[in-house]
Amino acid sequence: MSDASRLDALRNWVAAHHALPVHQFRLELAAGDASFRRYFRLWLPDDTTRILMDAPPAREDSQPFITIASAWRSTGLPVPALHAQNLDAGFIELEDLGDTPLHLMLGEEDSDATLNGYERALALIDTLQNRAPCDTLPAYDEALLGRELDLFPEWSLTRFLSIDPPANWEAHRQRLIETALTQPRVAVHRDYDAMNLMVHDEQLWLIDFQDAVCGPLTYDMISLLRGRYCRFPRPRFIAWVEAFRQRAIADGRLTHHVDSDTFLHMADAMAAQRSLKVLGIFCRLTFRDAKQGYLARLPQFLEHLRDSLAPWPDYAELTAWLDNSFTPALTSALAQHTSREGEA
Template sequence: MSSSRIDALTQWAAEQHGLNQADITLEPAGGDASFRRYFRLTLPGGSTQVVMDAPPAQEDSTPFVAIGRRWYAAGLPVPQVHAANLEDGFLLLDDLGNTPMQEHFTDESTVLGYVESALALIAELQNRASPEPLPGYDAPLLTRELDLFPEWCLGEWLGLPAPECWGALREALAQSALKQPIVSVHRDFDAMNLMVDQARLYMIDFQDAVAGPISYDVISLLCGRYWRFTPAQFARLAGIFHDQARRDGRLSAASSQEDFITQCHAMAAQRSLKVLGIFCRLTLRDHKSGYLARLPHFLDHLEDSLAALPEHAHFAQWVRTTLRPAIVQRLADATP
């Protein structure tokens, strides 16, 4: 970040409180996989807010502001947007602290407790926020996301062709998603995007929210980067969500728990394939570090989901015999 941009950001933040630059301090408060950067603003009395720097050439903050204000007005736990300068890409937000949910993942019992609370938050989001203003998570978007896998993971990083069964899997996963009820989808409902503040969970990084499948955020949570649930745990947690969704009408009374869990596994396969592609793209195109080391974890998620989808046994076999050895070897070759 250039010194002129940090000066402009500091000046803007001070002006929002009628102060001079010398009256406030800005300290880095973390970043993410995008071009956004965050700073903690400390005011003269000691209170704090977060300033988001999102360069407009790389990041359009308009959706974040619009979604954030709608969801805040709906009573959802998201940071309040106190001020927005969309022309320069500066936002002033609530400070939700430094503790994302995964920092509480110390043992299985604690993890399960937080995850059940997060499942309840997904239900709250789906019940309170209308999906109508959001872009649709339609067939073109679903297939574009799936195509990140053969393009970036297989082609650009591994130099492997997709197997013959790829087309059938691609079509089946997209169709499974499209058959589900449409709700508001955060789209990256991972532990890293759930902040714990005064024992309450808050959602952040919701700028890519869409109107999409009811199971998607469930899968973002259960197949995230910080924990791998056993098949029995996965089924129990997805079942908890299913039963609540039937009680409050988000799923029809005809929706069986077994069918919903199968849909969850198909959604998990879609997201794992997408993530494998995105992590390779972040590395190769955007020169971000640390993402390749996470590939084996999402490969585990992919194999877990495929094990529950016997109709895709040929692809699952290819993953075991071709993809996994290629990833393991490529990572080993890259290790100094």
């Protein structure tokens, strides 16, 4: 079904659900995302607004979103209310949380606005992990961690750069997986990023949690701290990781015997796994899904990857490969891609 046909179907569903003729309400595109979902804002005759998710069922399974939203809201977590749903059509009507994701409120990396925003977001991770049930979520297990890491050689190295994986790639891959699996298991949002935290009624709200899993304690923390918007200095990153460790020990998510260095190594290894995954995903979004703008984000995650690996001697070989092989190849490929776009 074309986008226009889906929009007509969405209008008809809204009309039937609210018992209104189509001329008495208004729809406007609110956002798209990296998946095949689109979001529309609905204006009802009494000026009430809603957000409508359009998730084509042939492309997106919306049941996890419904299940997680209901479970998390029942624990008091800040997630949007569900007002209506039609899973066969792929339509969901949600509470409208406005137009202000956290990333729009950030300034320079050392500004009060940025530091305060990240402090609030880190505190919300504590709340999420302490309230959200974990055992009902899919497991972030060895197989899933491995599939995510495999996106890097498949899409970044082979499809985009045409270079070989680093020597001992399988050993590095396995080390990252095993380090992730040693961590306590909690509910993991899996895309805990400043763009997926809405500021509404002076509170942060969680959105885009449909891919949540039961997985490593540090994942959402590094998803936030090593995300697309900021690259924090090493001392700031270490301070946030240590504060997180201490809070996790205090509330029982982590045992006392996990010391600062061990926990920092866990966090950096988790950040390396995620950065490698993102480098692969952004190339796949570009070359398989024809999404625009993702290649320009690759250098940010290369920096995150190097920041994660360089401090640790057990990743020295992989860091050297990043510096001597991957970085030059990526720099050259991005320059060529930009040049071709300019000529088009």
